[in-house]
Amino acid sequence: xxxxxxxxxxxxxxxxxxxxxxxxxxxxxxxxxxxxxxxxxxxxxxxxxxxxxxxxxxxxxxxxxxxxxxxxxxxxxxxxxxxxxxxxxxxxxxxxxxxxxxxxxxxxxxxxxxxxxxxxxxxxxxxxxxxxxxxxxxxxxxxxxxxxxxxxxxxxxxxxxxxxxxxxxxxxxxxxxxxxxxxxxxxxxxxxxxxxxxxxxxxxxxxxxxxxxxxxxxxxxxxxxxxxxxxxxxxxxxxxxxxxxxxx
Amino acid sequence: xxxxxxxxxxxxxxxxxxxxxxxxxxxxxxxxxxxxxxxxxxxxxxxxxxxxxxxxxxxxxxxxxxxxxxxxxxxxxxxxxxxxxxxxxxxxxxxxxxxxxxxxxxxxxxxxxx
Numbered sequence: 001x002x003x004x005x006x007x008x009x010x011x012x013x014x015x016x017x018x019x020x021x022x023x024x025x026x027x028x029x030x031x032x033x034x035x036x037x038x039x040x041x042x043x044x045x046x047x048x049x050x051x052x053x054x055x056x057x058x059x060x061x062x063x064x065x066x067x068x069x070x071x072x073x074x075x076x077x078x079x080x081x082x083x084x085x086x087x088x089x090x091x092x093x094x095x096x097x098x099x100x101x102x103x104x105x106x107x108x109x110x111x112x113x114x115x116x117x118x119x120x121x122x123x124x125x126x127x128x129x130x131x132x133x134x135x136x137x138x139x140x141x142x143x144x145x146x147x148x149x150x151x152x153x154x155x156x157x158x159x160x161x162x163x164x165x166x167x168x169x170x171x172x173x174x175x176x177x178x179x180x181x182x183x184x185x186x187x188x189x190x191x192x193x194x195x196x197x198x199x200x201x202x203x204x205x206x207x208x209x210x211x212x213x214x215x216x217x218x219x220x221x222x223x224x225x226x227x228x229x230x231x232x233x234x235x236x237x238x239x240x241x242x243x244x245x246x247x248x
Numbered sequence: 249x250x251x252x253x254x255x256x257x258x259x260x261x262x263x264x265x266x267x268x269x270x271x272x273x274x275x276x277x278x279x280x281x282x283x284x285x286x287x288x289x290x291x292x293x294x295x296x297x298x299x300x301x302x303x304x305x306x307x308x309x310x311x312x313x314x315x316x317x318x319x320x321x322x323x324x325x326x327x328x329x330x331x332x333x334x335x336x337x338x339x340x341x342x343x344x345x346x347x348x349x350x351x352x353x354x355x356x357x358x359x360x361x362x
Contacts, residue, residue: 030340055255062263072262082258089262095297096269101286102293104277115278119271124301131294180322180350181343183305184329188342190298191333202292206299211307211314222300229296230289237288 015110015141016148020133024149027129034181035125035154036161037172042069043165049077053166060162064155065123067092067219069162094223098230099127106134106143114144121151125182128189197240202233302326319361321353 039060046056051073063069068089075085099122107115129150134143164171172178194200206229213221306326307316316323329346336342 027339030343034343051255052252055252055259058256059259059263062259063266064263065266068262068266072258076255076258082254082261085258086261086265090265090269093266093269095300096266097272098293098297100270101273101277102290104273105282105287105290107274108278112278115274116271119274120267122270122274128294128298177347177350177354180305180325181347183302183326184343184346185339186298186302187326187329187346188333188339190295190302191330191342192337193294193298199292199295203295203299206296207303210300210303214304214308214312214314221304222297225300226293226297229299230292233292233296234285234289 015114015139015144017139017142017145020137020142020145021149021152024129024133024146024151025153026149027146028125028150028153031125031181031185032153032157034178034185035157036164037179038066038182039158039161040165040170040172042066042073043162043167044170045070045073045165046162047166047169049073051076053163056166057159057163060159061155063089064120064158065089065093071218088218091218091220094220095124095226096122098223098226099124102131103127103134106131106140109140110144118144118147118151121148121155123151123154125185126150126154128186132189132192198233198237201236202229205229205232319357321350321357324353325350 042060043056046059046069051059059069059072063072071092072085072089075088080088100119103118103122107118126147130143130147133146134140137143137146190203194203206225209228210221210225213224215221216224306322307314307320309315309320309322318324325346328349329342332338332345333342
Protein backbone atom coordinates (compact mmCIF):
# COMPACT_ATOMS: atom_id res chain seq x y z
CA UNK A 1 0.00 0.00 0.00
CA UNK A 2 2.71 2.40 1.01
CA UNK A 3 4.68 1.36 -2.06
CA UNK A 4 1.68 2.02 -4.31
CA UNK A 5 1.29 5.51 -2.87
CA UNK A 6 4.98 6.17 -3.31
CA UNK A 7 4.86 5.05 -6.93
CA UNK A 8 1.91 7.29 -7.58
CA UNK A 9 3.70 10.27 -6.16
CA UNK A 10 6.97 9.60 -7.95
CA UNK A 11 6.36 10.32 -11.67
CA UNK A 12 6.95 14.07 -11.60
CA UNK A 13 10.18 14.07 -9.57
CA UNK A 14 11.45 11.05 -11.52
CA UNK A 15 11.28 12.90 -14.83
CA UNK A 16 11.41 16.50 -13.69
CA UNK A 17 14.89 18.02 -13.86
CA UNK A 18 15.06 21.38 -12.14
CA UNK A 19 18.34 22.50 -13.81
CA UNK A 20 16.88 21.80 -17.26
CA UNK A 21 13.62 23.57 -16.40
CA UNK A 22 15.62 26.63 -15.30
CA UNK A 23 17.82 26.41 -18.42
CA UNK A 24 14.68 26.45 -20.56
CA UNK A 25 13.46 29.61 -18.84
CA UNK A 26 16.90 31.23 -19.13
CA UNK A 27 17.35 30.40 -22.83
CA UNK A 28 13.89 31.67 -23.75
CA UNK A 29 14.25 34.98 -21.89
CA UNK A 30 16.26 36.98 -24.51
CA UNK A 31 13.84 36.04 -27.35
CA UNK A 32 10.98 37.48 -25.25
CA UNK A 33 12.10 40.96 -26.38
CA UNK A 34 10.87 40.01 -29.85
CA UNK A 35 7.82 38.02 -28.76
CA UNK A 36 6.51 40.85 -26.57
CA UNK A 37 5.72 43.22 -29.50
CA UNK A 38 3.79 40.40 -31.23
CA UNK A 39 1.67 39.81 -28.11
CA UNK A 40 1.08 43.56 -27.88
CA UNK A 41 -0.24 43.54 -31.46
CA UNK A 42 -2.65 40.72 -30.53
CA UNK A 43 -3.86 42.65 -27.47
CA UNK A 44 -4.34 45.82 -29.52
CA UNK A 45 -6.29 43.84 -32.15
CA UNK A 46 -8.57 42.30 -29.52
CA UNK A 47 -9.24 45.69 -27.97
CA UNK A 48 -9.92 47.38 -31.32
CA UNK A 49 -12.65 44.92 -32.33
CA UNK A 50 -14.44 45.34 -29.01
CA UNK A 51 -13.51 42.23 -27.07
CA UNK A 52 -13.69 42.65 -23.28
CA UNK A 53 -10.45 42.41 -21.29
CA UNK A 54 -11.49 39.01 -19.91
CA UNK A 55 -12.25 37.72 -23.41
CA UNK A 56 -8.94 39.02 -24.75
CA UNK A 57 -6.95 37.42 -21.92
CA UNK A 58 -9.03 34.24 -22.15
CA UNK A 59 -8.20 33.98 -25.83
CA UNK A 60 -4.48 34.46 -25.18
CA UNK A 61 -4.57 31.86 -22.38
CA UNK A 62 -6.57 29.24 -24.28
CA UNK A 63 -5.45 29.71 -27.89
CA UNK A 64 -1.81 30.70 -27.13
CA UNK A 65 -0.94 31.32 -30.79
CA UNK A 66 -0.38 34.77 -32.26
CA UNK A 67 -1.35 33.91 -35.83
CA UNK A 68 -4.54 32.09 -34.78
CA UNK A 69 -5.52 34.94 -32.42
CA UNK A 70 -5.08 37.62 -35.09
CA UNK A 71 -7.09 35.60 -37.61
CA UNK A 72 -9.81 34.77 -35.06
CA UNK A 73 -10.04 38.42 -34.00
CA UNK A 74 -10.41 39.62 -37.59
CA UNK A 75 -13.06 36.99 -38.38
CA UNK A 76 -14.99 37.73 -35.16
CA UNK A 77 -15.02 41.41 -36.18
CA UNK A 78 -16.28 40.42 -39.63
CA UNK A 79 -19.03 38.37 -37.96
CA UNK A 80 -17.95 35.19 -39.74
CA UNK A 81 -19.71 31.91 -38.82
CA UNK A 82 -18.11 30.01 -35.95
CA UNK A 83 -17.27 27.02 -38.19
CA UNK A 84 -15.36 29.30 -40.59
CA UNK A 85 -13.38 30.87 -37.73
CA UNK A 86 -12.49 27.52 -36.17
CA UNK A 87 -11.48 25.87 -39.47
CA UNK A 88 -9.44 28.86 -40.64
CA UNK A 89 -7.50 28.89 -37.37
CA UNK A 90 -6.91 25.15 -37.74
CA UNK A 91 -5.46 25.63 -41.25
CA UNK A 92 -3.28 28.51 -40.03
CA UNK A 93 -1.88 26.12 -37.41
CA UNK A 94 -1.34 23.07 -39.66
CA UNK A 95 2.40 23.18 -39.00
CA UNK A 96 1.69 22.11 -35.42
CA UNK A 97 0.89 18.65 -36.81
CA UNK A 98 4.48 18.48 -38.07
CA UNK A 99 5.91 19.73 -34.78
CA UNK A 100 3.77 17.19 -32.96
CA UNK A 101 5.10 14.32 -35.10
CA UNK A 102 8.70 15.49 -34.65
CA UNK A 103 8.25 15.68 -30.87
CA UNK A 104 6.44 12.32 -30.60
CA UNK A 105 9.48 9.99 -30.36
CA UNK A 106 11.03 12.16 -27.63
CA UNK A 107 7.87 12.26 -25.50
CA UNK A 108 6.89 8.60 -25.97
CA UNK A 109 8.88 7.30 -22.94
CA UNK A 110 7.21 9.84 -20.61
CA UNK A 111 3.93 9.48 -18.67
CA UNK A 112 0.80 10.60 -20.53
CA UNK A 113 0.29 13.71 -18.40
CA UNK A 114 3.68 15.06 -19.50
CA UNK A 115 2.56 14.62 -23.11
CA UNK A 116 -0.76 16.36 -22.42
CA UNK A 117 0.88 19.35 -20.75
CA UNK A 118 3.77 19.71 -23.20
CA UNK A 119 1.39 19.53 -26.19
CA UNK A 120 -0.29 22.66 -24.83
CA UNK A 121 2.97 24.66 -24.90
CA UNK A 122 4.10 23.35 -28.32
CA UNK A 123 4.69 26.70 -30.03
CA UNK A 124 7.17 27.60 -32.80
CA UNK A 125 9.69 28.94 -30.30
CA UNK A 126 9.40 26.15 -27.73
CA UNK A 127 9.58 23.51 -30.48
CA UNK A 128 12.68 25.01 -32.08
CA UNK A 129 14.52 25.30 -28.76
CA UNK A 130 13.39 22.02 -27.18
CA UNK A 131 13.91 19.71 -30.18
CA UNK A 132 17.56 20.74 -30.08
CA UNK A 133 17.82 20.01 -26.34
CA UNK A 134 16.24 16.55 -26.76
CA UNK A 135 19.02 15.56 -29.18
CA UNK A 136 21.70 16.09 -26.54
CA UNK A 137 19.64 14.96 -23.53
CA UNK A 138 20.80 11.80 -21.74
CA UNK A 139 17.25 11.12 -20.54
CA UNK A 140 13.87 12.18 -21.99
CA UNK A 141 13.03 13.90 -18.68
CA UNK A 142 15.83 16.41 -19.23
CA UNK A 143 14.54 17.49 -22.63
CA UNK A 144 10.95 17.48 -21.37
CA UNK A 145 11.83 19.67 -18.36
CA UNK A 146 13.68 22.09 -20.62
CA UNK A 147 10.66 22.13 -22.96
CA UNK A 148 8.37 22.79 -19.96
CA UNK A 149 10.58 25.71 -18.87
CA UNK A 150 10.51 27.34 -22.33
CA UNK A 151 6.75 26.78 -22.58
CA UNK A 152 6.02 28.20 -19.12
CA UNK A 153 7.99 31.41 -19.64
CA UNK A 154 6.51 31.88 -23.12
CA UNK A 155 2.96 31.42 -21.84
CA UNK A 156 3.46 33.89 -18.99
CA UNK A 157 5.08 36.46 -21.29
CA UNK A 158 2.33 35.91 -23.85
CA UNK A 159 -0.38 36.77 -21.30
CA UNK A 160 1.56 39.81 -20.07
CA UNK A 161 2.15 41.15 -23.59
CA UNK A 162 -1.48 40.60 -24.66
CA UNK A 163 -2.63 42.43 -21.52
CA UNK A 164 -0.18 45.27 -22.14
CA UNK A 165 -1.42 45.61 -25.70
CA UNK A 166 -5.05 45.60 -24.59
CA UNK A 167 -4.70 48.21 -21.86
CA UNK A 168 -1.72 50.33 -22.90
CA UNK A 169 -1.82 50.02 -26.69
CA UNK A 170 1.04 50.06 -29.12
CA UNK A 171 3.68 51.81 -27.02
CA UNK A 172 6.71 50.15 -28.63
CA UNK A 173 7.96 52.41 -31.47
CA UNK A 174 7.66 50.60 -34.81
CA UNK A 175 10.99 52.14 -35.90
CA UNK A 176 12.81 49.93 -33.37
CA UNK A 177 11.78 46.85 -35.42
CA UNK A 178 11.90 44.70 -32.28
CA UNK A 179 9.63 42.10 -33.91
CA UNK A 180 12.64 41.19 -36.09
CA UNK A 181 14.14 39.44 -33.04
CA UNK A 182 11.70 36.56 -33.58
CA UNK A 183 13.08 35.50 -37.01
CA UNK A 184 16.62 36.13 -35.69
CA UNK A 185 15.94 33.68 -32.85
CA UNK A 186 14.69 31.07 -35.34
CA UNK A 187 17.75 31.75 -37.53
CA UNK A 188 20.04 31.11 -34.56
CA UNK A 189 18.33 27.75 -33.98
CA UNK A 190 18.21 26.95 -37.71
CA UNK A 191 21.92 27.36 -38.53
CA UNK A 192 23.17 24.55 -36.23
CA UNK A 193 20.39 22.29 -37.58
CA UNK A 194 21.97 22.48 -41.07
CA UNK A 195 24.60 19.93 -40.11
CA UNK A 196 24.73 17.79 -43.27
CA UNK A 197 23.93 17.83 -46.99
CA UNK A 198 20.33 16.56 -46.86
CA UNK A 199 19.25 19.06 -44.17
CA UNK A 200 20.76 21.89 -46.26
CA UNK A 201 18.85 20.66 -49.32
CA UNK A 202 15.67 20.55 -47.19
CA UNK A 203 16.23 24.15 -46.03
CA UNK A 204 17.01 25.43 -49.54
CA UNK A 205 13.92 23.76 -51.01
CA UNK A 206 11.74 25.16 -48.21
CA UNK A 207 13.20 28.65 -48.77
CA UNK A 208 12.36 28.63 -52.48
CA UNK A 209 8.93 27.07 -51.90
CA UNK A 210 7.87 29.53 -49.21
CA UNK A 211 8.59 32.51 -51.50
CA UNK A 212 6.93 30.93 -54.57
CA UNK A 213 3.88 29.81 -52.58
CA UNK A 214 3.51 33.10 -50.70
CA UNK A 215 0.25 34.09 -52.50
CA UNK A 216 -1.55 31.08 -50.95
CA UNK A 217 -4.24 32.05 -48.40
CA UNK A 218 -4.35 31.20 -44.68
CA UNK A 219 -0.57 31.03 -44.33
CA UNK A 220 -0.64 27.74 -46.25
CA UNK A 221 2.73 28.67 -47.80
CA UNK A 222 4.38 27.86 -44.44
CA UNK A 223 3.21 24.28 -44.05
CA UNK A 224 3.44 23.55 -47.79
CA UNK A 225 7.03 24.80 -47.90
CA UNK A 226 7.75 22.60 -44.88
CA UNK A 227 6.44 19.54 -46.74
CA UNK A 228 8.45 20.46 -49.87
CA UNK A 229 11.59 20.80 -47.74
CA UNK A 230 11.06 17.45 -46.00
CA UNK A 231 10.47 15.63 -49.32
CA UNK A 232 13.60 17.28 -50.81
CA UNK A 233 15.62 16.28 -47.75
CA UNK A 234 14.42 12.66 -47.97
CA UNK A 235 15.30 12.54 -51.68
CA UNK A 236 18.76 14.04 -51.07
CA UNK A 237 19.37 11.62 -48.20
CA UNK A 238 18.45 8.63 -50.34
CA UNK A 239 20.59 9.74 -53.27
CA UNK A 240 23.56 10.64 -51.09
CA UNK A 241 23.31 7.30 -49.27
CA UNK A 242 23.39 9.06 -45.90
CA UNK A 243 19.88 7.99 -44.92
CA UNK A 244 21.37 5.48 -42.46
CA UNK A 245 22.14 8.45 -40.27
CA UNK A 246 18.44 9.36 -40.14
CA UNK A 247 15.77 8.44 -37.67
CA UNK A 248 16.75 10.99 -35.04
CA UNK B 249 -22.35 36.43 -34.26
CA UNK B 250 -23.70 38.03 -31.14
CA UNK B 251 -23.48 37.58 -27.42
CA UNK B 252 -20.77 36.76 -24.96
CA UNK B 253 -21.65 33.04 -24.81
CA UNK B 254 -21.20 32.63 -28.57
CA UNK B 255 -17.88 34.48 -28.40
CA UNK B 256 -16.62 32.24 -25.61
CA UNK B 257 -17.77 29.17 -27.52
CA UNK B 258 -15.70 30.36 -30.49
CA UNK B 259 -12.62 31.03 -28.37
CA UNK B 260 -12.86 27.63 -26.68
CA UNK B 261 -13.46 25.83 -30.00
CA UNK B 262 -10.46 27.56 -31.64
CA UNK B 263 -8.33 26.74 -28.59
CA UNK B 264 -9.50 23.12 -28.47
CA UNK B 265 -8.75 22.43 -32.14
CA UNK B 266 -5.43 24.24 -31.78
CA UNK B 267 -4.57 22.00 -28.80
CA UNK B 268 -5.66 18.86 -30.65
CA UNK B 269 -3.34 19.75 -33.59
CA UNK B 270 -0.46 20.09 -31.15
CA UNK B 271 -1.32 16.85 -29.34
CA UNK B 272 -2.22 14.84 -32.50
CA UNK B 273 0.90 12.87 -33.38
CA UNK B 274 2.39 13.10 -29.89
CA UNK B 275 -0.61 11.07 -28.68
CA UNK B 276 -0.83 8.83 -31.77
CA UNK B 277 2.82 7.76 -31.86
CA UNK B 278 2.80 7.15 -28.11
CA UNK B 279 0.50 4.20 -28.90
CA UNK B 280 1.49 3.18 -32.43
CA UNK B 281 4.87 2.30 -33.84
CA UNK B 282 6.11 5.05 -36.16
CA UNK B 283 6.51 4.01 -39.84
CA UNK B 284 10.22 4.12 -40.83
CA UNK B 285 9.62 6.64 -43.63
CA UNK B 286 7.96 9.05 -41.17
CA UNK B 287 10.81 8.60 -38.72
CA UNK B 288 13.32 9.50 -41.44
CA UNK B 289 11.23 12.47 -42.61
CA UNK B 290 11.02 13.97 -39.13
CA UNK B 291 14.75 14.66 -39.12
CA UNK B 292 14.05 17.44 -41.64
CA UNK B 293 11.21 19.16 -39.77
CA UNK B 294 13.38 21.72 -37.89
CA UNK B 295 15.48 22.68 -40.95
CA UNK B 296 12.48 22.92 -43.31
CA UNK B 297 10.02 24.64 -40.95
CA UNK B 298 12.47 27.12 -39.42
CA UNK B 299 13.56 28.13 -42.94
CA UNK B 300 9.92 28.52 -43.98
CA UNK B 301 9.37 30.87 -41.03
CA UNK B 302 12.60 32.87 -41.32
CA UNK B 303 12.79 33.49 -45.09
CA UNK B 304 9.47 35.39 -45.58
CA UNK B 305 10.20 37.48 -42.46
CA UNK B 306 13.45 38.58 -44.13
CA UNK B 307 12.82 38.88 -47.88
CA UNK B 308 9.38 40.52 -47.80
CA UNK B 309 9.41 44.22 -46.99
CA UNK B 310 5.64 44.16 -46.57
CA UNK B 311 3.08 41.40 -47.24
CA UNK B 312 3.45 40.40 -50.90
CA UNK B 313 6.34 42.83 -51.51
CA UNK B 314 9.43 40.74 -52.31
CA UNK B 315 12.83 42.45 -51.98
CA UNK B 316 15.77 40.10 -51.50
CA UNK B 317 18.42 42.69 -52.48
CA UNK B 318 21.00 44.72 -50.56
CA UNK B 319 18.61 47.65 -50.25
CA UNK B 320 16.47 45.59 -47.86
CA UNK B 321 18.01 46.13 -44.38
CA UNK B 322 16.48 42.86 -43.15
CA UNK B 323 18.51 40.89 -45.76
CA UNK B 324 21.74 42.54 -44.60
CA UNK B 325 20.86 41.93 -40.94
CA UNK B 326 19.92 38.27 -41.54
CA UNK B 327 23.21 37.58 -43.34
CA UNK B 328 25.19 39.15 -40.50
CA UNK B 329 23.18 37.19 -37.93
CA UNK B 330 23.63 33.92 -39.87
CA UNK B 331 27.40 34.47 -39.88
CA UNK B 332 27.40 35.00 -36.11
CA UNK B 333 25.16 31.96 -35.59
CA UNK B 334 27.49 29.86 -37.73
CA UNK B 335 30.64 30.97 -35.92
CA UNK B 336 29.48 31.21 -32.29
CA UNK B 337 26.29 29.09 -32.12
CA UNK B 338 24.78 31.49 -29.58
CA UNK B 339 21.13 32.55 -29.77
CA UNK B 340 21.68 35.75 -27.78
CA UNK B 341 24.76 36.80 -29.79
CA UNK B 342 22.87 36.10 -33.03
CA UNK B 343 19.90 38.23 -31.96
CA UNK B 344 22.16 41.06 -30.78
CA UNK B 345 24.27 41.04 -33.95
CA UNK B 346 21.17 40.87 -36.15
CA UNK B 347 19.47 43.82 -34.44
CA UNK B 348 22.61 46.00 -34.50
CA UNK B 349 23.13 45.13 -38.19
CA UNK B 350 19.47 45.94 -38.90
CA UNK B 351 19.65 49.34 -37.23
CA UNK B 352 22.97 50.16 -38.96
CA UNK B 353 21.62 49.09 -42.36
CA UNK B 354 18.42 51.15 -41.84
CA UNK B 355 20.51 54.17 -40.84
CA UNK B 356 22.93 53.72 -43.77
CA UNK B 357 20.09 53.45 -46.27
CA UNK B 358 18.40 56.58 -44.89
CA UNK B 359 21.68 58.49 -44.97
CA UNK B 360 23.11 57.54 -48.36
CA UNK B 361 20.45 56.03 -50.54
CA UNK B 362 17.36 58.13 -49.99
